[in-house]
Amino acid sequence: MPELPEVEVTRRAIEPRAVGRRIVALRSRDPERYPHLERAQDRWILELLRRGKFLLFRLSGGLWLVVHLGMSGGFRLQQTPHTRVVFELDDGALYFHDPRRFGRIWLVADPAEVPLLARLGPEPTDAAFDAEYLYQRLRASRRPVKALLMDQEVVAGLGNIYADEALFRAGVRPTRRGHRVTRKEAERVVEAVRQVLAEALKAGGSTLKDGSYRRPDEKIGYFQLAHAVYGRQGEPCPVCGTPVRRTRIQGRSAHYCPRCQR
């Protein structure tokens, strides 16, 4: 559930509590799902990075602890009913909380061993994610443009919320096939993706009605208040007043304004 802004908010929140600390133990009651955690024991956390929706802890001794939060995962400063892994540090603890258990943890010598991580497309803020790049990727596909934006191999970090919001800002209907998107529109999409992610990060991410995403200190994000279309089917488009529509793309809900987005 967490998309790039939520993962980055999480990274920033736990970085000061994690980096420079020694891992005393990683404890889980589900070793099938979270294997080999003992390998992290007694290592120092040297750095905490984010790539797309992955968090990467660089540990001493050439080991990486890679975490994907899945749909409902997050780090907490306190134990919760859905704590799955306790990060016991020399100076406190962090709790990996994940009600739906879609989150994953890997301990690897090289982050490239994590399958999807190795194939990720550019970060949205990277210069490599430009209009020419996106135009070429879209042009080569008949998939709906929204499916392409959510494809982590095209660009890393966008999920259902921010793909809808970016396409709204760019004025491109999510159902439009990639090869039908013009160069000019690709330019607008790149700009819209960058803007929407930057604003969401500034707002602390999006906390939906179910409240599943929260910062480690349990505080909520506020970007949901700025959503123009996501979750607003039937409500007036903030630009033209036409009711927002919901449809389905790749089995996921997609929201758009039928007037502003063609």
Next chain:
DNA sequence: ACGAGTACCTGGCAGC
């Protein structure tokens, strides 16, 4: 090769 559908999990909520 691509794309649609389904599986993995649990919880919240609307509707009856």
Next chain:
DNA sequence: TGCTGCCAGGTACTCG
């Protein structure tokens, strides 16, 4: 109140 069905921020797999 209690039950049922539906929906959910993601990714991987299978099948046509």
